[in-house]
Amino acid sequence: SFKLLGILDIQNIPCARGAVLHGSAASILVGLGHFLATSRVKRSFDFGVGGFMLTTLGSWFYCRYNNAKLRMQQKMIKDGLKNKVMYEGTSLDPTRK
């Protein structure tokens, strides 16, 4: 599969594609915006790269945090379903009145 810089598998790593896309968009906006404001080419590129890194990082951590919360909830649901199947109707059923 395709890997960015030969190492980052954006197709299969959760949140990777989104983070890189957000970073690229921010990089273009920030770089272009800075250039339009100051007409300084090299400094605009610096800002573009800085914007890419910060936005990629921010998007990555936000998405991974939500992803991790979701995975925890999925694990709890999976265990809960197993326990429900095992204990439903027995004296150990917590929902039994």
Next chain:
Amino acid sequence: MAHPSQLGFQDAASPVMEELLHFHDHTLMIVFLISTLVLYIIVAMVSTKLTNKYVLDSQEIEIVWTVLPAVILILIALPSLRILYLMDEINDPHLTIKAMGHQWYWSYEYTDYENLGFDSYMIPTQDLTPGQFRLLETDHRMVVPMESPIRVLVSAEDVLHAWAVPALGIKMDAVPGRLNQTAFITSRPGVYYGQCSEICGANHSFMPIVVEAVPLEHFENWSSLMLEES
């Protein structure tokens, strides 16, 4: 399982391996960003027209390139330590299996209830049936019940070996005279392959490990069958 030209990890078959995969993704993204930054700096340095020979120091940039790597290392270290301690948790295993390394095969002992023990030799290439994997299949697999915590005690009878199953995120040295302990839970049924991971002589590459995770009922049937055969 592994496939040709593979660069990344195998799919996770245990919760610990899932955590390791996610940690690897996290660290890889940091590495990717650092590589991008370094690449950009190289291009900028090569193409700059600025040539000031008299820049002697700059407190600001020195602070930045000291504090930033420290922050990055903390961002990597915290999840890493979390997983390290997660792997060491006491998990009340349902079953204990002893894996003993020999030259050049593994032997497994299930001695919790009955005295079940067997050797696990690699199936030679000329004896493989179609669909079997070269250098990975064994005559007897280590069968375990799925979704149950299993403790594996690893040791060796002669020289150093290592018991490794990448899909479960396990690697443990088999040292003669020493008992090493590891534990795992398989999240799903399946067959997971590994190979000896410590150089142990001529046939070090030809003593694979096969773990087969099956539902408990199937495991009970298998163990009864193995006891009858032995």
